[in-house]
Amino acid sequence: xxxxxxxxxxxxxxxxxxxxxxxxxxxxxxxxxxxxxxxxxxxxxxxxxxxxxxxxxxxxxxxxxxxxxxxxxxxxxxxxxxxxxxxxx
Amino acid sequence: xxxxxxxxxxxxxxxxxxxxxxxxxxxxxxxxxxxxxxxxxxxxxxxxxxxxxxxxxxxxxxxxxxxxxxxxxxxxxxxxxxxxxxxxxxxxxxxxxxxxxxxxxxxxxxxxxxxxxxxxxxxxxxxxxxxxxxxxxxxxxxxxxxxxxxxxxxxxxxxxxxxxxxxxxxxxxxxxxxxxxxxxxxxxxxxxxx
Numbered sequence: 001x002x003x004x005x006x007x008x009x010x011x012x013x014x015x016x017x018x019x020x021x022x023x024x025x026x027x028x029x030x031x032x033x034x035x036x037x038x039x040x041x042x043x044x045x046x047x048x049x050x051x052x053x054x055x056x057x058x059x060x061x062x063x064x065x066x067x068x069x070x071x072x073x074x075x076x077x078x079x080x081x082x083x084x085x086x087x088x089x
Numbered sequence: 090x091x092x093x094x095x096x097x098x099x100x101x102x103x104x105x106x107x108x109x110x111x112x113x114x115x116x117x118x119x120x121x122x123x124x125x126x127x128x129x130x131x132x133x134x135x136x137x138x139x140x141x142x143x144x145x146x147x148x149x150x151x152x153x154x155x156x157x158x159x160x161x162x163x164x165x166x167x168x169x170x171x172x173x174x175x176x177x178x179x180x181x182x183x184x185x186x187x188x189x190x191x192x193x194x195x196x197x198x199x200x201x202x203x204x205x206x207x208x209x210x211x212x213x214x215x216x217x218x219x220x221x222x223x224x225x226x227x228x229x230x231x232x233x234x235x236x237x238x239x240x241x242x243x244x245x246x247x248x249x250x251x252x253x254x255x256x257x258x259x260x261x262x263x264x265x266x267x268x269x270x271x272x273x274x275x276x277x278x279x280x281x282x283x
Binding site for chain 1: 102105109113115122
């Protein structure tokens with residue numbers, strides 16, 4: 001069931017729309033700026049020349065997940081649930 | 090719906106959210122990494138003085154970079170073909186006609202040849218290639234009519250004559266039968282005598 005739902009999510013374009021919505025919300029609430037500031041610290045620490053994508057991923061992802069505001073999470077979940085109600089039964 | 094299904098769905102929703110958030114984070118990582126490697130990540134941390142050097146210019150006569158943007162308006166160029174001095178803004182059209190290339194130059198040449206032939210037999214086609222004359226799709230006589238049509242096109246709108254005026258009389262690309270009354274014209278006279 002999970003695979004078919006995921007497939008539908010992509011096929012109907014809803015996944016892309018949700019991604020855009022999330023990105024917009026995160027920028028709006030300042031999450032992106034916060035994370036960029038954190039990135040700057042990491043880069044200054046590791047050195048501009050030597051920083052790799054993996055370095056950033058390791059530093060950014062856990063913190064990023066934790067810092068997503070509840071309101072944003074709520075809104076996204078609302079939309080996801082609506083989609084599931086329509087397409088998962 | 091049973092509560093088991095509900096909790097399954099809820100779990101699925103949470104999972105989807107988690108995927109989306111991870112996607113956003115990774116997107117940010119890639120953007121930042123690229124910015125670092127391309128050298129534009131720390132661009133907004135420049136010192137005040139350098140920032141002032143690149144501020145937007147807002148003076149009359151200058152563009153936002155501070156460059157003068159209409160200095161070529163009054164310059165003159167020398168045509169390599171006829172060695173005349175031409176204004177810069179008229180240079181490109183002049184060159185088109187002077188070199189005999191471009192969309193209109195062959196039409197103008199044709200017209201000159203025709204009017205040249207009408208007034209005197211020695212036409213201006215001596216100056217340019219005669220190829221243009223031989224390339225006509227229709228005969229010389231029809232071209233005169235086509236020329237006539239062109240001159241009365243302007244006073245009225247070009248779409249004055251609808252398609253069924255030409256439908257029965259269409260022979261060449263630009264021919265018009267002058268002696269054939271169009272259905273439209275007939276209607277005008279007879280339909281509204283009141």
